Amino acid sequence: MSIGSRPDWIKGIQDRLDYHWRYSGHILGILPDVSIILNEADAELVQFMAAQGLDGSYEAACFQCGTCAAICPYTLIPNDNRSLSARRMLHERQLGLNTFEDDIWLCTTCNNCVEQCPRGVEIIDFMRSLRRIRTELGVGNVPGSLRQAVKNIAGVGNPFGEPSEERADWAETIDVKNYSPGTEILYFPGCFPSYDPRSRKVAQATADILNKAGVEFGILGSREVCCGESVRKAGNESLFQRLARHNIDLFADSGVKRIITTSPHCYHTFKNEYPEFGGDFEIVHYTQFLAQLIKEGKLELSKKLNKRVTYHDPCYLGRHNGIYNEPREVLQSIPGLELVEMPQSFHGSLCCGGGGGGIWLESKKGERLSDIRLEQAIETGASILAVSCPYCLANFEDSRLTVEGGDCIEIKDIAELVCDAI
Amino acid sequence: MAGKKVIILGGGVAGMQTAVALGEIGIESVLIEKEQELGGRVKNYDKIFPFFTSGKELVQGLESHIRKSSLIKAMCNTTVTRVGGQAPDFQVSLSPGNEMIRAGVIVVATGFEPFDASSQEEYGYGIYKNIITGTELERLLDPEGPTNGELRRPSDGKIAKKIAIVFCVGSRSEKVGNNYCSRVCCSYSTKQAIGIKEKYPDSIVNCFYIDVRTYGRGFEEMYRRAQEMGIIYIRGRVAECGVLPNGDITVRAEDTLLGKPVQGVFDLVSLSHGMAPCCDAAEIAEVLGIATAEDGFFTCRDSDLYPNDSTREGVFLAGAAIGLKPIPDCISDGSAVAARVAAFLAKLPGEAE
Numbered sequence: 001m002s003i004g005s006r007p008d009w010i011k012g013i014q015d016r017l018d019y020h021w022r023y024s025g026h027i028l029g030i031l032p033d034v035s036i037i038l039n040e041a042d043a044e045l046v047q048f049m050a051a052q053g054l055d056g057s058y059e060a061a062c063f064q065c066g067t068c069a070a071i072c073p074y075t076l077i078p079n080d081n082r083s084l085s086a087r088r089m090l091h092e093r094q095l096g097l098n099t100f101e102d103d104i105w106l107c108t109t110c111n112n113c114v115e116q117c118p119r120g121v122e123i124i125d126f127m128r129s130l131r132r133i134r135t136e137l138g139v140g141n142v143p144g145s146l147r148q149a150v151k152n153i154a155g156v157g158n159p160f161g162e163p164s165e166e167r168a169d170w171a172e173t174i175d176v177k178n179y180s181p182g183t184e185i186l187y188f189p190g191c192f193p194s195y196d197p198r199s200r201k202v203a204q205a206t207a208d209i210l211n212k213a214g215v216e217f218g219i220l221g222s223r224e225v226c227c228g229e230s231v232r233k234a235g236n237e238s239l240f241q242r243l244a245r246h247n248i249d250l251f252a253d254s255g256v257k258r259i260i261t262t263s264p265h266c267y268h269t270f271k272n273e274y275p276e277f278g279g280d281f282e283i284v285h286y287t288q289f290l291a292q293l294i295k296e297g298k299l300e301l302s303k304k305l306n307k308r309v310t311y312h313d314p315c316y317l318g319r320h321n322g323i324y325n326e327p328r329e330v331l332q333s334i335p336g337l338e339l340v341e342m343p344q345s346f347h348g349s350l351c352c353g354g355g356g357g358g359i360w361l362e363s364k365k366g367e368r369l370s371d372i373r374l375e376q377a378i379e380t381g382a383s384i385l386a387v388s389c390p391y392c393l394a395n396f397e398d399s400r401l402t403v404e405g406g407d408c409i410e411i412k413d414i415a416e417l418v419c420d421a422i
Numbered sequence: 423m424a425g426k427k428v429i430i431l432g433g434g435v436a437g438m439q440t441a442v443a444l445g446e447i448g449i450e451s452v453l454i455e456k457e458q459e460l461g462g463r464v465k466n467y468d469k470i471f472p473f474f475t476s477g478k479e480l481v482q483g484l485e486s487h488i489r490k491s492s493l494i495k496a497m498c499n500t501t502v503t504r505v506g507g508q509a510p511d512f513q514v515s516l517s518p519g520n521e522m523i524r525a526g527v528i529v530v531a532t533g534f535e536p537f538d539a540s541s542q543e544e545y546g547y548g549i550y551k552n553i554i555t556g557t558e559l560e561r562l563l564d565p566e567g568p569t570n571g572e573l574r575r576p577s578d579g580k581i582a583k584k585i586a587i588v589f590c591v592g593s594r595s596e597k598v599g600n601n602y603c604s605r606v607c608c609s610y611s612t613k614q615a616i617g618i619k620e621k622y623p624d625s626i627v628n629c630f631y632i633d634v635r636t637y638g639r640g641f642e643e644m645y646r647r648a649q650e651m652g653i654i655y656i657r658g659r660v661a662e663c664g665v666l667p668n669g670d671i672t673v674r675a676e677d678t679l680l681g682k683p684v685q686g687v688f689d690l691v692s693l694s695h696g697m698a699p700c701c702d703a704a705e706i707a708e709v710l711g712i713a714t715a716e717d718g719f720f721t722c723r724d725s726d727l728y729p730n731d732s733t734r735e736g737v738f739l740a741g742a743a744i745g746l747k748p749i750p751d752c753i754s755d756g757s758a759v760a761a762r763v764a765a766f767l768a769k770l771p772g773e774a775e
Binding site: 037038039060063087088094095119 | 634683
């Protein structure tokens with residue numbers, strides 16, 4: 001449905017946006033005032049939502065305890081004007097109202113609130129539904145940088161707007177085969193490690209390790225597209241489904257059975273969301289795979305790294321998928337490495353701010369979750385902050401430049417540390 | 423045997439269960455009910471929370487026990503006018519007929535009175551036809567009730583599709599003289615909301631609450647079920663109701679969770695009125711020589727250890743007469759007081775037969 005086909009209706013919603021809750025007064029002689037009018041939800045919006053499966057099933061069970069709002073990582077960044085409260089938004093939707101506040105874009109889908117919710121409310125799906133209304137109906141504001149990233153993905157299959165033919169350029173310097181049927185493993189680096197210069201080193205390190213361990217693997221390069229994780233969280237469901245179908249068909253046609261991913265976001269999407277569309281593959285995060293190789297004696301780490309290292313649990317690996325131990329096992333098998341924990345680790349890990357499309361948002365200094373997290377890492381006295389997600393890597397590398405003491409700590413992906421230790 | 427007879431005042435579920443439990447122990451009792459039949463309030467409840475069992479069937483079950491028992495004598499249309507003597511030899515005078523019964527023990531199970539909603543004037547009960555009480559809503563939802571279970575509103579008989587349920591009417595308010603929480607309203611209102619939604623799935627039910635206190639076993643689960651059915655809970659005490667020319671009712675409150683005023687127009691508004699002490703509690707207290715507390719309910723000798731003992735020896739208390747409680751608790755109370763009575767009687771010096 002485009003704006004053109006429903007001008008009056010969209011305008012109605014837009015008006016409400018402009019005037020916030022102010023009611024213009026036309027019902028049964030009630031004087032206009034600022035009250036929320038109950039049970040006057042826009043019938044067509046309700047219809048749209050019902051047709052999209054957004055008909056209240058998410059918010060119904062919420063009993064407004066506020067755990068979600070209290071546990072939200074954004075509570076660490078005080079801002080009186082911020083209106084990101086899942087609790088409040090859920091209640092507004094219970095009343096048939098819709099949140100059009102821009103702060104819905106702040107949610108990083110870190111899953112902390114979902115894990116804590118006593119009523120099992122799927123808050124991320126709820127947030128996604130709010131964003132879908134905006135994105136798919138063209139109502140309200142979508143941040144420009146996010147809109148651009150999504151547009152790029154729609155056009156060329158990656159958020160950077162880089163040519164898809166260059167997707168495998170990271171592998172030019174190393175010996176990496178094109179995936180062909182019968183190859184044991186497909187390595188799916190994802191968009192960041194394919195294009196981003198810093199992140200490319202992670203893909204290269206991973207390929208190096210796999211080669212050294214004698215693992216038979218290949219890549220699909222320019223044929224693959226973005227997994228669509230942030231596209232879906234940004235509310236563009238139709239584009240997400242298009243991407244998912246493309247990749248699923250590609251994997252299936254290529255005879256792929258087992259996929260190793262670098263990004264926990266790809267991992268999560270392939271493992272938990274692609275099955276919805278018939279994509280049924282064995283998905284392994286590279287930290288799991290490395291842990292297995294080490295355990296089986298196929299990968300020997302002999303070079304010493306006499307450094308103190310702290311590990312940051314990425315939301316999509318930890319809370320979303322329960323993978324906490326393997327990355328630590330890999331780190332601890334590096335000789336000499338001393339692993340220390342930050343106060344917020346494992347289930348309580350503090351989001352870097354990159355999930356849910358957050359990686360594409362502009363954020364002001366002093367409002368970045370990754371800054372706080374980096375400070376936590378520095379406080380442990382570690383000289384290396386180990387990560388296992390390209391978004392975390394990018395965010396922390398950025399924070400390093402601005403956070404005081406950032407020059408005392410290096411950001412390293414686990415793959416890089418392992419590669420150096422072989 | 424005169425010393426061993428027990429007089430039970432009040433033939434609601436608490437009194438009935440006291441008689442049944444005493445009968446099972448082998449103790450004779452006389453059940454005094456001022457109305458024309460047993461069953462108290464519960465006999466009018468089609469469904470009781472939290473498991474949607476039938477209140478009527480509960481009463482029928484107790485009644486058939488009572489009918490079958492040779493140890494229980496039920497006297498309806500009867501009140502106590504005078505109590506002479508003392509435990510274990512009370513002389514209880516009844517009206518009408520001035521009959522005098524000797525009893526070893528008296529149990530008071532005189533229940534409660536629904537709060538008079540018209541005294542909370544801002545809601546307009548008694549003035550606006552489409553504002554009813556929870557008790558009336560109960561009758562409207564009863565398939566054997568005046569509308570055969572159809573939710574027809576009083577003003578024009580139209581089926582109500584937009585319903586507001588206002589919690590805490592007559593409870594938790596210094597202004598109406600009741601500081602206490604009536605404990606059952608959140609749950610009975612939620613049960614009624616579910617009943618409405620089950621019968622009319624396209625209806626809109628808004629519940630206005632101060633706190634949702636669904637504390638009992640199965641209550642919270644019922645509350646959750648109501649929410650999942652799409653019943654909307656709005657945290658805020660309704661400040662006032664008004665009426666529109668077509669009979670619809672306007673409701674004004676603050677949604678305290680959003681910090682914004684809300685208002686709505688409803689076909690029907692039900693006031694979930696709380697419970698007040700039984701209307702003749704003060705009189706009964708005087709006749710029996712027992713105390714009532716500040717809230718008007720009878721005083722327990724020891725609210726922790728002996729919640730069913732009154733301030734006078736040989737006089738025991740059960741059910742909502744000593745504070746508000748849901749039906750299963752009243753039944754438990756009946757059994758508990760029977761045990762207290764049996765213990766009291768067992769301790770008496772033996773009497774020659």
